[in-house]
Amino acid sequence: MTADKIERTKLGNSWLLDPDKPWYHVMPRSGWLNDPNGPIYYKGKYHIFYQHVVGTSQWDWACSWGHASSADLVHWKHEPIALQPTPGTYDAEGCWSGCSTLDSNDTPVILYTAVRLREKPGLPLPPSASDLGLQMIESQCAAVCRPDDDDLVTWTKQSRPLIELPPPNEGLVGFRDPYIIQRGVDGRPWQLIIGSGVKGKGGTLLLYTSDNLLSGWKYRGSFIKGKSRPCDEWDLGEMWECPFFVCLPQTSAEEQSSKETANGNAREAADSTAHVLCVSPYPHYRKDRPTNPCLCWVGQLSNDTFNVEDASGPHRLDLGDILYAPNAFVDGRGRTLMLAWLQELRTGGAYDYAGCLSLPRLLSLQGGRLHQQPAPELxxxxxxxxxxxxxxxxxxxxxxxxxxxxxxxxxxxxxxxxxxxxxxxxxxxxxxxxxxxxxxxxxxxxxxxxxxxxxxxxxxxxxxxxxxxxxxxxxxxxxxxxxxxxxxxxxxxxxxxxxxxxxxxxxxxxxxxxxxxxxxxxxxxxxxxxxxxxxxxxxxxxxxxxxGSIWEQASDQPAKTHEPAME
Missing domain, CATH: 2.60.120.560 (Exo-inulinase; domain 1)
Structure with a gap:
């Protein structure tokens, strides 16, 4: 028996039945996967959540937050599902994408987009000024981890949304995917951006601030200033999904190489920083596959806005045709890491799974350009x-x-x-x-x-x-x-x-x-x-x-589900 067949036998029937199923990329044992959500490094472990539909290899409204953890960013373990839709509430039809952060007491908190369908009975419809007229109604919600839960398994949903409705009379076409860009520590307010778009004008990001992570969020206007240049022949999209915004040190290629050779810490070589904004343009013009690539800009934050006219970009984040909805975080070593959704290009539903996450990528700026490399731990x-x-x-x-x-x-x-x-x-x-x-x-x-x-x-x-x-x-x-x-x-x-x-x-x-x-x-x-x-x-x-594989045989088994409590 060849080495790969031995590895397949160890992993289980799902790998034996499909010779094209990856084994060193994070993915559920079966079912649908899309956007990575809320990556976080907490108490010596890496955690990645992801959009997951159980029991089918095709997308459905009822997305949950799947969960995997790793002590070394290499070998992963399936954890119980972190968030699932709760009937009769704001997330009755889906716990969609978002981020995670630590509150002022260093307790992990998930921020996510809750989705309900307007045709389903339950909560009242939004007032007309804040009703986007979509099939779904989107609200921004939160779930808090139990303080003594070092494995991030037990989450309690907040009973009310942090931000229930989009700002009124803005002509918006979407309202989803919250991302924290500033923690509320050392006297600074909390800041988050939400993916959106203006009808007839294109994608934008909405800026909100608060003195308290779980309440009091106020709309401050568009996070985006100026009008972006086009990206070659690529459309900038009707709206921008899954934004991330990170600050990276700037180094020359020579400085990067020299410093990494010395001690492996590129941040110490930097004399300046710049910000990287990344968005995923929407809509998808082909089922389960975005027409437009993910786009990024490199520039500076000024007065709580990001001017895309003054920034370098937009640039394609990846030159391929399957990467979408990337998410970035900073680990315990101060490195900025990114993961993204890798889509399938074959007919959906033909196998018991669809989708995996990219390899963890190390982000840096060299000569003013975004530089991506696989995490060295691989x-x-x-x-x-x-x-x-x-x-x-x-x-x-x-x-x-x-x-x-x-x-x-x-x-x-x-x-x-x-x-x-x-x-x-x-x-x-x-x-x-x-x-x-x-x-x-x-x-x-x-x-x-x-x-x-x-x-x-x-x-x-x-x-x-x-x-x-x-x-x-x-x-x-x-x-x-x-x-x-x-x-x-x-x-x-x-x-x-x-x-x-x-x-x-x-x-x-x-x-x-x-x-x-x-x-x-x-x-x-x-x-x-x-x-x-x-x-x-x-x-x-x-x-x-x-x-080799990132999985142990035991971790190949389906994780038990956990229904989060309601506060």
Whole structure:
């Protein structure tokens, strides 16, 4: 039995039945997952909550807050469901996205959007001035953790919303996803932003302040100042969902590298800070998949507003097609970490699960640009010593196999040098295609195109296993965008977890997508090759590892549900 089959057997039937199910990304054992919610580091443990629908792999109104915890940001344990809809209340139809924070006594508190449907009997409808005319009615609510509960399992919902209705007569099109941007400590007020949009004008964020986390919130107007530039061909959206706003130290690339080499703490190298605002434009024009990418700006906070005209951006947070609704937090080491929802690209409902979270990403600013890298702790998942190659020549039309790395979950780092080629990269072959005339991709390649200045994942319908040639001219789909390319060489780290593929560049860009490869036959080729187009390329500093699972067998079992009390 191969190593990956042994791992599947340990994890359970759900992994045995689906060879494309990730095992080093956080996800429920079964059911639907979308937005990450309320990530927090508390008393030596990482906690991540997420939108979860139990018993179906398709989205439904009745979202709960799933919950997983980790002592090391690597190995995770399923916890009981933290929040569930309560019939007859403000969240009767869903406990939607939000954040978590510590109150003035350092007690954990969840802030979330409560949803009820207007056609359902129960609470009265909003007055016309604050009625957005939507199918659902959104309110901002809170739940408080029991003070002696170090595992964040027992939550008590507040009986009344913190903010019951949106501000009147503003022409808004949505009112959800609260995010705390300032804690009410050291004489400062609490501040939060809420995702919204103005009819006919586009996305915005609403600013609220209070002297008390659980009461007295007052609307202060739009958090956004100015009119944003467009983002290439991408629409800025009718409204902005799932905002996050963080302050990061600014360093040059040289300072970052030098300081990390010295002590691993990039914050000490910074002489200034800037703020990063990230939003998820809505609506979705395709079911279960956003048309628009997540957007971010880098700038400064001034008089409690963020001027998008003066800021750098908008920039695409990720160059792929599945990442949405990111959420960020600061851990016990002062690092800013981000997780996001990775969507499926295959038909919903065909399997017993849908969706996973991204790998935890470390955020920094280098040269005024947002820089993302996988959390260094993930190296703990590497099995064995891996494969290390100093140099590999890749000729045009003849793929060079990555030897001795087997299985569906790998971590590969390398440096691509252009040589005489126009494009080069790493290929992931698939084992799904049975029909020679099928239009389904047989391989996907993560490719750097020097002429275009881009990183793309190219899906081809032609892969000749015998000739080891990739069908550059039979492309069915391209996903990607521009990256910084210096001196004709690019550093890449490609992290493949069954269907989930996350690619990180040395200059901080990322590309996330799905590649459904199917079940690798025992004794077959490893399925990973380096390729080049219009000439030869060299690949140097190759380090490749097979990756293990983040789960123990016991944690694969469904968590028992916990119905939060009402205050």
């Amino acid at each position: 190296a703990q998942l590497r099995l064995g010593e891996g494969v290390h190659l100093a140099n590999l020549l890749v000729e045009e039309g003849a793929a060079a196999a990555l030897p001795q790395i087997w299985g569906p979950s790998v971590d590969v780092s390398f440096r691509l040098a252009r040589g005489s080629c126009s494009a080069a990269g790493i290929l992931l072959r698939a084992w799904l295609r049975a029909d020679a005339d099928s239009e389904q991709p047989t391989a996907a390649a993560a490719v750097v195109d020097w002429d275009a200045g881009t990183l793309e994942v190219i899906f081809s319908t032609q892969w000749d296993r015998n000739a080891l040639s990739f069908g550059w001219d039979s492309v069915s789909k391209r996903v990607g965008g521009p990256i910084q390319i210096h001196e004709h060489a690019v550093q890449l780290r490609v992290m493949v977890d069954h269907s989930a593929v996350e690619i990180f560049t040395g200059s901080g860009e990322t590309l996330t997508t799905r590649v459904y490869r199917g079940d690798m036959a025992a004794g077959d080729d490893p399925g990973m090759f380096f390729i080049a187009k219009d000439g030869a390329a060299s690949v140097t500093d190759i380090a490749a590892y097979t990756m």
